[in-house]
Amino acid sequence: MTSSKKVKVRTPAGKEAELIPEKTWTLAPRGRKGVKMGLFKDPESGRYFRRKIPDDYPV
């Protein structure tokens, strides 16, 4: 799945928005826990950006 649920993220414009990530994946160095990431598009600017998503987000 690409995504399912909205995530609260700080957009590049500096506003808090609930967006559905286009892609999600785990970003973790070997042996470490790392974080989950999401690829979003800012509805304001149309710019793509990457943000951490909650650990419990279904990826």
Add this chain to the structure above:
DNA sequence: ATAATTTG
């Protein structure tokens, strides 16, 4: 090919 993302 690279920036940008998170965090220990």
Add this chain to the structure above:
DNA sequence: CAAATTAT
């Protein structure tokens, strides 16, 4: 610095 991803 490492890791995965992909729009630029």
